[in-house]
Amino acid sequence: MSSYTASKSLYKSVFGAIALGLSVTSLSFNVQANGQITDQVNHLKDHLSEYSEEVSWLEEKYDGLVTRYEAKGTEAVDTQELINYWEEVNFHSAIETQYIPLYATIWQHIYGIKTGIENGDDAKKVRQHQRELTQTFWQALGAVKLAAHYQDKGVIDKIKTTDKAPTSAPEIITDIEKRLDKVVAKYAEQLTEVATTMVHDTYMERFEGIEGALIEQDASLVEALEKDFNVTLPQAIENGKSVDEVRSIVDTMKKKLDNAQSLLEKAEQNRKDVF
Structure with missing residues (x-):
């Protein structure tokens, strides 16, 4: 093969x-x-x-x-x-x-x-x-x-052992999605506490930083993602749902985050056009 x-x-x-x-x-x-x-x-x-x-x-x-x-x-x-x-x-x-x-x-x-x-x-x-x-x-x-x-070819950066925080709102969304993929991976390893902590840290360290800007664009989307971060995903992990079920929740969250990213990118472009 x-x-x-x-x-x-x-x-x-x-x-x-x-x-x-x-x-x-x-x-x-x-x-x-x-x-x-x-x-x-x-x-x-x-x-x-x-x-x-x-x-x-x-x-x-x-x-x-x-x-x-x-x-x-x-x-x-x-x-x-x-x-x-x-x-x-x-x-x-x-x-x-x-x-x-x-x-x-x-x-x-x-x-x-x-x-x-x-x-x-x-x-x-x-x-x-x-x-x-x-x-x-x-x-x-x-x-x-x-x-x-x-x-x-130099397209991929070398692996770094330090975390360079994203600076713009769209970059933060991309980082959140990568972190959510890692949550699924750690849950698949049966590292439940690690996965739960990663969800909490991602919310506190990343999502909270863009909430204000995103509320201006779509408050209901922020509310839905807050529920996903604080209730739906951690409860699925703590209740021992299957990896596929946890992955499905993350996939749904990523679709919402993609929507959020588009809204934030448009808002950023509109600000540039004004100035």
Whole structure:
């Protein structure tokens, strides 16, 4: 299977994310569960063969573990290995820093396998999660190859370990959307408290800063987003909703934020035209 071919259908969405400069901020360094991100993420092209080998290794490991479960049952499997495999490879941080939605999907399927085995689910159901995980690994490798190409061309900034705060209202909206993607990723990792804290911090540190300007454009939109930040999303996380349900809430919020961004951009342009 060609990993690059597997990613072609993701070209537009992946490039859109990359073009926005999806770098790791100080926030993501603080909440990371698997240790430091090394400088290899700033030299993706030099590590592509390594990443390809790691994806093949991961495919083999997860397939072998599920095969063992099919043959011998729950007692024959240490489900902690599922997490250890993923956290062991450098490819882990490569996809985390370049395309966070796929990173979240990987964790979602890892825990799908883990929970299925621990609950003694039908092996066919567990195997389906494993197949989807493998497919996501190859899609993620395609995304990293694409990122490596644009990094080599200088389109993507190097990963920074400090958080440069956005200055304009539209930039703040973009930053909020990136943070919400990270909320889904951390929730998929089953870091519930981290995800909840990120929602709260995003509201306090980012959204509150643009509320005044946005109220002038659409007060009802501000009210709807306030409810999403303070009630809908945190309650879904705290009540243990599925990753897909949490992702759906975030997707709905991002549509509202896109609307907010358009309103703020128009307001900014109108101010420039006046002066």
